[in-house]
Amino acid sequence: MQKVRIKFHIERKNYSWQIIYKYFEKLVNVMTKPQDIDVMKPTGQEFPKEKYDELEAFINNLETTKGALIEILHKAQEIFRYLPRDVQLFIARKLGIPGAEVFGVVSFYSYFTTKPGGKHTVSVCMGTACFVRGADKVIEKFKEVLGIESNETTEDGLFTIKDVRCIGACGLAPVVMVDGKVYGRVKVEDVDGIINTYRKQEEQNADKVLR
Amino acid sequence: MQIKSLDELYELRQESTGKIALRLHMGTSGNAKTIMVCGGTGCLASDSDKVIKNLELIIKARKLEGTSIVRTGCFGFCEQGPIVKIEPDNVFYVRVGPKDAKDLVDEHLMKGNRVERLLYEDPQKNEKVHTQEEMSFYKKQSRVALRNCGLINPEDIYEYIALGGYEALGKALTQMSRDQVIDIVKKSGLRGRGGGGFPTGLKWEITKSQQSNVKFIICNADEGDPGAFMDRSILEGDPHSVIEAMAIGAYAIGANKGIVYIRAEYPLAIERLNTALRQARELGLLGKNIFGTDFSFDITLKYGAGAFVCGEETALINSCEGKRGEPNYKPPYPAEEGYWGHPTCVNNVETFANIPVIMTKGAEWFATMGTEKSKGTKVFALAGKINNVGLVEVPMGITLREIIFDIGGGIPNGKKFKAVQTGGPSGGVITEQGLDTPIDYDSLLERGSMMGSGGMIVMDEDDNMVNIAKFYLEFTMDEACGRCGPGRIGTKRLFEMLHNITAGKATMADLDALKQLAYMIKDSALCGLCQTAPNPVISTMKHFWHEYVAFVKDVDHPRGEGRYTPKNKIGMKS
Incomplete structure (x- = not known):
């Protein structure tokens, strides 16, 4: 339909080229709509050059870059905390491989993340032992309290929920780990308390800054 | 110091026995005591680190001499963690909090009284039990792969050597031919402990028979099964036994390079493995000309990045090469064409942990345990x-x-x-x-x-089996790599069907379709992960068919999520 319409516009010639261009733009947008993968969007965050230098030095010091992509990505994630598009492209150019190959590896492994995480990471163990003892209800409660889904970050940038597979404290199931601290035998009622301890910490910190 | 012969190893062992004498009840000297505190991930999560810190501070304050604190690997009894054992008194304390350290020192070490409230209580007899041997949890166990876990300090190679460590490697290198080593492993009947159960000796023999100058031996420490943590416990509690076994395996198949593929989610195991590798290199047990022979071998670590499918050996090899961890078609098997196209032998951590003890105690001893086809x-x-x-x-x-x-x-x-x-x-x-x-x-x-x-x-009885099957399918759906159609699409459809069933939106015809699809995936998927993915569905359908039907017909609804309330309530029991 649209094709016909454009032809019609051109034939009538009383429309300016700008309008015709707009139609084309619309068409093009329909056809090549950017995929909804956030790695395609610009990150909006500029990293200092030192961080890239650190990564470059690490790559240069490797004995061989053959088969070392995962190792490099681990290091990159350690430096940048996540792997945005720019970092992936940097690695690709440094190694002389297509960016798609880097992205293919990044998206394959669940350990790598392309989104910046919140200040505190709430990892709810979804291993079988914890699931059987009610971890599913605990994670639902966390989602409800924070108003986000797993792998998302709250608007204030404080919390990220992650469902992880077995952190190995099956004796304490169900287990929740906030940053490095492990909370064992968590009940649904405990969830508010856990969140509030971190919220309070933040408020106190903010107070200190204000004073 | 570099160990260059078996005699030097024996000498070193003699020197090191003092370190663990108390724990083996060999010659108690005065008031000397060893406090063993569990340093496994489970116990660390319940503050066993703080217990150690407090014990150290109090012992220093009380000026107790001859008392040493050892951070061991996992004792295994995670439910009762953190665990503290005091030797040579052989007293086993459970659920020791950081605040209990004071009582342990003041009562047990100073006065010699057992702290009753920290002892394990047998739930059947309601009695306090104080030795590990008397506890029902340990009575029926026989620890072979875990023999050193909860006994030695995993960060001290001398303790491992004192317990006879690296003797098996020394004997294999200096006194045995490669065929003899393989022969012992074959005779022992050891089968792969990663799940498949392929005979280890046979795998080594196939890899040895390949004509190639470069071969690899890989230790599969990518333990992805949620709820299984034995490989991690072995690596955290006894990393040297895995290193020794890899060296033995490398000698047998003719490899010079080893790789441990380990999950990045196991930071403690990585740290201890790195420490162990460094110590082994310092003593010349890894590196060039081990035990003065012309055999050279070294191990590097490769980190996984969270993919269950990488436990499959061809996927693991791809991941080691820095690629996406997708499995390949077999044959060629990794024993023929593996890491960068060279013959590669992949064994599980637990399999390796069994090897040194088989070499020292003999294949016959190992074969006395177990059943006819599954030994050990x-x-x-x-x-x-x-x-x-x-x-x-x-x-x-x-x-x-x-x-x-x-x-x-x-x-x-x-x-x-x-x-x-x-x-x-x-x-x-x-x-x-x-x-x-x-x-x-x-x-x-x-x-x-x-x-x-x-x-x-x-x-x-509270668990609903359809929900359990759905949980497992959600896991395999997430972890399916996408290489083959049955795995990529099939597991997704299987999960959707289960989701519909638990939401009460399914009919009896859907149950039949579910069954059919489950068997289809089982038959047609590329690798072990998706071939076995429908197993939870198939087996729960076999044993708990009524629970599936209950969701569909909404009669006598079992406990579970997603209770569906139809608009027409006639004929519904509540």
Whole structure:
């Protein structure tokens, strides 16, 4: 339909080229709509050059870059905390491989993340032992309290929920780990308390800054 | 110092025995005591680090001489962690908090009284038990792969050597031919402990027979099964046994390079493995011309990045090469064409942990344990609705009933046993009727489950089996790599069907379709992950068909999520 319409516009010639261009733009947008993968969007965050230098030095010091992509990505994630598009492209150019190959590896492994995480990471163990003892209800409660889904970050940038597979404290199931601290035998009622301890910490910190 | 011959190793062992003499009850000297504190991940999560710190501070304040504190690997009894054992008194304390350190020092070490409230209470007899041997949890276990876990300090190579470590490697290199080594492993009947159960000796022989100058040996420490943690415990508690076994295996197959592929999610195991590798290199047990022979061998670590499918050997090799961890078609098997196209032997951590002890004690000794086709012992991670959560090692052929009720202490809160899932997401459920089958690779397969890596999740009457199947399918759906159609699309459709069933939106025809699809995936998927992915569905459908039907027909609805309320309520029981 649209094709016909454009032809019609051109034939009538009383429309300016700008309008015709707009139609084309619309068409093009329909056809090549950017995929909804956030790695395609610009990150909006500029990293200092030192961080890239650190990564470059690490790559240069490797004995061989053959088969070392995962190792490099681990290091990159350690430096940048996540792997945005720019970092992936940097690695690709440094190694002389297509960016798609880097992205293919990044998206394959669940350990790598392309989104910046919140200040505190709430990892709810979804291993079988914890699931059987009610971890599913605990994670639902966390989602409800924070108003986000797993792998998302709250608007204030404080919390990220992650469902992880077995952190190995099956004796304490169900287990929740906030940053490095492990909370064992968590009940649904405990969830508010856990969140509030971190919220309070933040408020106190903010107070200190204000004073 | 570099060890250049077997005699030098024996000398070093003689010098080091003092370190562990107290723990082995060999010659007690005065008031000297050793406090062993569990430093496994489970106990660390409940503050065993702080227990050690407090003990150190108090001992320093009381000026107790001759008392040493050792941070050991996992004792296995994770439910009762943190665990503290005091030798040579042989007293086993459970659930020791940081505040209890004072009592331990003042009462036990200073006055010689046992701290009664920290002892384990036998739930059946309501008695306090103070030795490890008397506890029902340990009585039926025989620890082979876990022999040093909870006994030695994993960060001290001398303690491992004092217990006879690296003797097997020395003997293999200086006194045995490569065929002799393989022969012993073959005779012992050891089968791969990662789940498949392929004879280890045969795998080594096939890799050895390949004509190639470059060969690799890989240790598979990518333990992805949620709820199984034996590989991690071995690496955290006894990393040297794995290193020694890899060197023996490398000698047997003719490899010079080893790789440990380990999950990045195991930071403690990585740290201890790195320490162990460094110590082994310092003593010349890794590197060039080991034990003065012309055999050279070294190990590097490769980190996984969270993909269950990388436990499959071809996927693991791809991941080692820095690619996406997708499996390849077999043949060629990795033994023929593996890491960068060279013959590669991939074995599991637990398999390796068995090798040194087989070499020193002999194949016949190992073969006395277990059943006809499955020799030796197996480590199980017991978890779920069970009293004694933890790591147990039992001889093959023991019944599930013994594991769950004698060792595991039964189901908590007086609930009824319903089923046990073995083999993680690849296995199936075993019900009450199957409890008396002796466990080995083949009997579990016959029952529609599998040995797997050794996860054992116990479920009680509150658990809805359709939800359990759905949970496992969600896991395999997430973890399916996308290489083959049945795995990529099939698991997704299977999960959607299960989701519809639990949401009450399914019909009886859907149940038939579910069954059909499950068998189709089983037959047509590319690798082990998705071939076994429908197992939880198939086995729960076999044993708990009524629960599936209940969701569809909404009659006598079992406990579970997503209770569906139809608009027409006639004929509904509430």
